[in-house]
Amino acid sequence: MRRFALACLTAATAATSLLFAAPTVDLPVSEGNHAVTLTFGAADHATSTTVWGESRQLLLENVTTAPGEFITRNIIVNTRTPALTPPEPHAPGATAVELNPREQGLARWDDRLTLTFAGDAPAALVDLVEDAPATTPALYLLGDSTVTDQQGGDYASWGQMMPRMFDGTIAVANHAESGETMKSFLFTNRLNKVLSTLRAGDTVLIQFGHNDSKSQWPQTYAEPHTTYPAYLRTFIAEIRLRGATPVLVTSPERRNFTADGHIKLTHGDYPQAVREVASAEEVALIDLNRTSITLYEALGPQLAPLAFANSGKDGTHHNAYGAYQLALAIAHGLQAAGLPIADHLAADLPAFDPAHPTLPADFPLTLPDITPVEAPRGN
Structure with missing residues (x-):
């Protein structure tokens, strides 16, 4: 398990969404489903957080806490790359999905887990587990x-x-x-x-x-x-x-x-x-x-x-x-x-x-x- 913290934003700065991409904290991930645990709250003020993942997938909507209250929510985030298992020698097949120009560089096709935190006063502590259970x-x-x-x-x-x-x-x-x-x-x-x-x-x-x-x-x-x-x-x-x-x-x-x-x-x-x-x-x-x-x-x-x-x-x-x-x-x-x-x-x-x-x-x-x-x- 790896942990990182998103600093609490004050009301004055909350209008600006904070983009949190795994490489910025050295958290590249393998392709697959990843379990993420988020703890919301702040000791001295109320918080309100909406969480988006990858290319703006709505993961959690308006999670609110009172001053001094902390709550935990769990999510599963899917990540993938364009790569395909190469075909056997002399067999037909491809080695990757053919992405169109507008898909180049998008978070949904890279080897990182990207989260975006927004809301009136977002705050979260995030625990990332490498792989979600195989039964997910x-x-x-x-x-x-x-x-x-x-x-x-x-x-x-x-x-x-x-x-x-x-x-x-x-x-x-x-x-x-x-x-x-x-x-x-x-x-x-x-x-x-x-x-x-x-x-x-x-x-x-x-x-x-x-x-x-x-x-x-x-x-x-x-x-x-x-x-x-x-x-x-x-x-x-x-x-x-x-x-x-x-x-x-x-x-x-x-x-x-x-x-x-x-x-x-x-x-x-x-x-x-x-x-x-x-x-x-x-x-x-x-x-x-x-x-x-x-x-x-x-x-x-x-x-x-x-x-x-x-x-x-x-x-x-x-x-x-x-x-x-x-x-x-x-x-x-x-x-x-x-x-x-x-x-x-x-x-x-x-x-x-x-x-x-x-x-x-x-x-x-x-x-x-x-x-x-x-x-x-x-x-």
Whole structure:
């Protein structure tokens, strides 16, 4: 076990997030799941700390202590590098995931454990254990820009909010990336990377469709009635072969309102294709497409932009508020499906009703600034 302390910040300096990267204290880590114990509190003043990991994954939200009070929380953080085990001589294969230019240098692909502490008055003592127990279950996320850990500006995804929805006893490995399709996920060795560490008992959420439907991208286009469901079945079969549980997720809708206040459907036959494959393959389904429509229509044309990035100018990608609401939908969907991973949901998991959501004005969470604004790839 290795220990390091984050000095208590006073109210005057708390507005500035403190980026804590393992190499700055000589704490490189191996690829895998790492157990971290955090003790929050200060002897002479109240503290309030939110913890983000790697590329802005929300790990702990607003942990508060009174003066002289100290509380301990445990989390599991997943780290990885692009490296793959080299293939045998004369065998086909690759030695690494093919990262795109926007991924170069990101914390989610390096050999360090990175934590960001924010809040009104953050304070923490951190104990790092090299490796989490081998029995630690993992939740893998496969998808596109609406799932990936968005690094810059006010962009966020439901995937990066998922660790907060759990009780600190599982790892969340978000392999999603902006612009990805099912074909590109295969061709750039991302699925190989997932399969190389996937274990029996893990759970894998699969959400594609935003980019697969782009016929103007002929190299990665997948037709909704033939190749798209075929690729879904391939992913399902590979995951099941390793004893893990696949879960299909339909893509959230874009924010395009009709004149009478309803959401215009833009995903064509892709959500229905996912539903049909889930039914035929007896795979759990989380219908985020329908849930997102209900959510946006409940907010209405005036408030719905407040769930989206670039100050509402982006009609596809979310900000912290929108991403958090969709993450709640995913968490409650896991629970409704009766999946074993739901046993690890946080005791303080907020309730969620897309027809009566928490309003943006009542949502206090803000993203830490790590990199400048960069529109997601595939936008």
